[in-house]
Amino acid sequence: MAATIGDVARAAGVSRSTVSYALSGKRMISDETRERIQAAIDELGFTPNAGARALATAQTNVLGLYLQFQEDEFAPAMLQYVLPVSTTAREHGFDLLMVTDTDLVGAVTRTTSSYMVDGVVLLDVTYDDVRLEPLRRASQPAVLIGYARDAEGFDSFDLDFGEAARLAIDHLADLGHRDIILMTPPEHVVARGGSYVWRFRDAAVERAARYGIHLTAHYGDSRQPGIRESLDAAFAASPAATALIVHNDATIAALPSYLNDRGLRSPDDLSVVGVFSREFGQTFSLPYTAVETSPDRLGQLAVQQLIRRIADPAEAGVPVVRLIEPSLTDRGSTGPAA
Amino acid sequence: MAATIGDVARAAGVSRSTVSYALSGKRMISDETRERIQAAIDELGFTPNAGARALATAQTNVLGLYLQFQEDEFAPAMLQYVLPVSTTAREHGFDLLMVTDTDLVGAVTRTTSSYMVDGVVLLDVTYDDVRLEPLRRASQPAVLIGYARDAEGFDSFDLDFGEAARLAIDHLADLGHRDIILMTPPEHVVARGGSYVWRFRDAAVERAARYGIHLTAHYGDSRQPGIRESLDAAFAASPAATALIVHNDATIAALPSYLNDRGLRSPDDLSVVGVFSREFGQTFSLPYTAVETSPDRLGQLAVQQLIRRIADPAEAGVPVVRLIEPSLTDRGSTGPAA
DNA sequence: CTGAAAGCGCTTACAG
DNA sequence: CTGAAAGCGCTTACAG
Incomplete structure (x- = not known):
């Protein structure tokens, strides 16, 4: 039904190999021949069959x-x-x-x-x-x-999630924070082998220790009411915390609403650093300083x-x-x- | 490099067509032959080449x-x-x-x-x-x-977005609402030809009129601060509204936070009906009655x-x-x- | 119940 | 600068 390279060759009065080479540019074709071929291609609406090409070249693209x-x-x-x-x-x-x-x-x-x-x-x-x-x-x-x-x-x-954590900690340390909460991805992500959880957390813990910063890490959730509850628990455990690092997509997306509920404003009441991409921040209109995930x-x-x-x-x-x-x-x- | 149907045929001591038919089940193969073929397939780790099959059958799957x-x-x-x-x-x-x-x-x-x-x-x-x-x-x-x-x-x-609108209006009409705000998708969605915008809105307007309900439709946005501003404008224009229908994904996702900011609670201060899927509601933990988009x-x-x-x-x-x-x-x- | 052969639509050495 | 032919790895009438 659809035109094949043979149809094009016949219409242009050349061989199939010539059409093929005209298509791929893998050898010189006279201008006149090329034009005749192109005209035939246009007229017949020819497109190479992907399966046939894959079979011949062992490449599917x-x-x-x-x-x-x-x-x-x-x-x-x-x-x-x-x-x-x-x-x-x-x-x-x-x-x-x-x-x-x-x-x-x-x-x-x-x-x-x-x-x-x-x-x-x-x-x-x-x-x-x-x-x-x-x-x-x-x-x-x-x-x-x-x-x-x-x-x-x-x-x-x-x-480099280790470096991401150090960036976040350094930034907060420079601002004088000495008691920081870290919300990580959910625990089941760890169980599944999401290494970014512990790579970020371990580096954060280590870096904080070096500054003498009190850092407590908590698993966040990916659904409500878990998101809220884990934040509640984290704040209850660290009533003197002045900064929050959020390495958890669902939690950061819910954070504006959560902070509002608690009557907290950033940065006045709490400094907030997220870990998310520019696109993600834009989609969810997140007003937070962040380590970009790119x-x-x-x-x-x-x-x-x-x-x-x-x-x-x-x-x-x-x-x-x-x-x-x-x-x-x-x-x-x-x-x-x- | 990889085994072909010819390799399997040789190993099993049969023809290529027999292997092919054993694979497709399109004709009877004796148990003994089938077993020899299966053994050869397993040993050689044979999988049919998708490109060759596509070329032969004119079907890519x-x-x-x-x-x-x-x-x-x-x-x-x-x-x-x-x-x-x-x-x-x-x-x-x-x-x-x-x-x-x-x-x-x-x-x-x-x-x-x-x-x-x-x-x-x-x-x-x-x-x-x-x-x-x-x-x-x-x-x-x-x-x-x-x-x-x-x-x-x-x-x-x-x-059926028309029916979706009627469901929402009927539900609110039954509860006695007579002044309703409808947030639609952004105006650029209409420009692009997103017919669900006007199919829902027109049906809502018509149904509301039948009940003598005062319904005002506003374009929502898909990003902050537009989402908030469009809601602000809608409430300002309809200060006596008792119900809100949200047919806008970004707006409904931001609604919990927005209502909180304004100190509004549903259903006490405002009845809310969304238009979204179960999955979407779960992802964003939306506590709203909704017409399901399935x-x-x-x-x-x-x-x-x-x-x-x-x-x-x-x-x-x-x-x-x-x-x-x-x-x-x-x-x-x-x-x-x- | 099974085989030999043609054909799917390309590409690419091989020849001239 | 161009052509004839083999080959990629399958499927499926055609034969027996």
Whole structure:
């Protein structure tokens, strides 16, 4: 039904190989021939068949994006990574197969071993991510957005959460705060292997100790009333706290309302530092100074590296674990300790 | 490198066609042969090559999911549709190509005319959606989630927003409310062709008039401080209003905080009815009675219909525009008019 | 119950 | 500067 390269060749009075080369530019074609071919293509509305091309070249121009939607997590946070990954992929001529199967291992195996994708982007990587094992058997390269215990053989990109914590603590220490509350992601995120929880927390604890700062860490929640209750508990345990660090998407999104309920204003009554992206802050109109998580930058770097590796596995060199440097954006929610 | 059907055939001592038929079950294979083939498959770790299969069968088992991320819209709302579409597709053996190009027409043309997908799911459909034109030229079937002026030739699924409005008005009328504020989606959504804005609003206005209810509709915003300002303006314009209908995701997500700021409690000071999904309400812990938008149901119905049409274009019959019946979930945020 | 062969629509050495 | 032919890895009539 649809025109094939043979139809174009016939209409232009050339061979199929000539049409193919005209399309790919892989060899010189006379102007006259090229024009005849182009006219035939336009007239017939020809587009190369992706399956046939994939079979002939062993390349699909599709990347797999693997993500998990967890019932008990704050879904909007994941979305920030999807768009930059998709955009960067398209800039390099790749489409995106979005895989959300709950059978994580099966999904990776199925899509890689059938050669549906040229490369793999893993989102929401956990410390002992079960997807890494099937990925090692795969012949396609993979990139992780996140941090795994044994990322040997894979490129990994993540925020430097240790440095993020030090930035937050330094900022508050400079302002004279000596009693700080840290709200972390929920405990089940730790159980699942969300390493950013303890990487941030441990670094914060250590840095605070160095300043002689009293820091207490509490698990936050991702749903009400848990969000509110965990904050209540944290404030009750540290009545003299003058600053709050929130490393928890659902909690920071709910914080304006919570502080209002308690009649607290930042920075006058309480200094607040969040950990979230510019996009997230904008979506939820968050008025807080924050350590930026830069999902757009991570997504872009990850996809670029993956595509480099697809294009030239040898050239791309040894796999790297790259922790990108966070920065702090001051939105005026911190001030001198009371 | 990877095993092909020829390798399996050789190892099992049968022909390639026999392996193929054993895989598809399209003809009888003796138990003994089948076992030898299965053993060879297991040993070699064989998985059929998706590109080769697509070329031979003219079927990719991939659906295209086309969505637009608008800078000025509340992104989390879109996510609710993605998961049910993905889940339903997988239940029927289809994977999902997620297409987010800003060049909407080009993206549809590119992916359909190269036969990357067997069918198309259009999300975030506008009244004069530019994607419909390239879709008419495509040979694959398509389904719209949303409502277009001329959906001729396509299956469409959307909530019955007219009925949704009537449900909300009836509910409040029964409770004796006679002065109601309606916050609609932002004005730019109307400009873009988001028909749900006026379908809901017009039906609400008409229904209210029938009861002799004073209803004033205001455009809400999707970002602060616009969200707050539009609510302020609405309350200023209707100081005697006893009820609020919110048909705006960003506004309803911000409402708990806003009402708190103003010292208003629902249902005592103000009855509140939202228009949002169960999932959305859960993510944002919204304590409001709401007309459910059922994105999971819409996504599932849409994909099922699309797959039916792919499987048997003739059997599936004439394209339908199906508006699903909303229902109201009482969460106790409405009460008798003061 | 099974096999040999053609065909799906491309790309790319090989030849000239 | 261009063509004829092989090959990518499947599926499916056609034959027996």
